[in-house]
Amino acid sequence: xxxxxxxxxxxxxxxxxxVAFNCTYSNSASQSFFWYRQDCRxxxxxxxxxxxxxxxxxxxxxxxxxxSQYISLLIRDSKLSDSATYLCVVNTNSxxxxxxxxxxxxxxxx
Amino acid sequence: xxxxxxxxRHKITKRGQNVTFRCDPISEHNRLYWYRQxxxxxxxxxxxxxxxAQLEKSRLLSDRFSAERPKGSFSTLExxxxxxxxxxxxxxxxxxxxxxxxxxxxxxxxxxxxxxx
Numbered sequence: 001x002x003x004x005x006x007x008x009x010x011x012x013x014x015x016x017x018x019v020a021f022n023c024t025y026s027n028s029a030s031q032s033f034f035w036y037r038q039d040c041r042x043x044x045x046x047x048x049x050x051x052x053x054x055x056x057x058x059x060x061x062x063x064x065x066x067x068s069q070y071i072s073l074l075i076r077d078s079k080l081s082d083s084a085t086y087l088c089v090v091n092t093n094s095x096x097x098x099x100x101x102x103x104x105x106x107x108x109x110x
Numbered sequence: 111x112x113x114x115x116x117x118x119r120h121k122i123t124k125r126g127q128n129v130t131f132r133c134d135p136i137s138e139h140n141r142l143y144w145y146r147q148x149x150x151x152x153x154x155x156x157x158x159x160x161x162x163a164q165l166e167k168s169r170l171l172s173d174r175f176s177a178e179r180p181k182g183s184f185s186t187l188e189x190x191x192x193x194x195x196x197x198x199x200x201x202x203x204x205x206x207x208x209x210x211x212x213x214x215x216x217x218x219x220x221x222x223x224x225x226x227x
Contacts, residue, residue: 004152034215043201043219044201046215049215087153096165096166097158097166097168098155100153102151
């Protein structure tokens, strides 16, 4: 089982839609969680960290469920500019390596 | 530009040749990572340094790959006897960590795209 698994994409949604991405991780000792965004042929960039209590940044909401080893990202009121690949990232204390999921591709259409 | 810098941006090499890539992290960052990414996949962890110490290497990293960070600043990744399967984007990232903030945002460079022909 891969350390970080994400919903297979792609997600094609109309502008204004709400879309949710899910991610599961295998190591119960994981301590830090992030969502990164990667545009085509660009480097990954941090979208948001994920905190135990859940956190929100504008149209984006991240949730963490440690018991189920599950992370989610909710995007409300999708914009064309949200089209990208969203990468779930889990950092394990044992090695401090950042482990990336395969990514979920989002295409927001007019 | 004070971001993570990688050189070269593109490299085409013949199978069997050695290649070396360089990464200059953000100056105050003490942690440096190397990743490999192929089309349709997320970045795959290769190795990371805390200052000059190489603390972890992926099991996927063959003996043909070696990385250094001699003075705790820039890093090099060398691939010996390249194979076609080594063709990928090689990404470097850096972050600033401390005892209090052990896992913080990693900033990525634009990568070096390697093509082995």
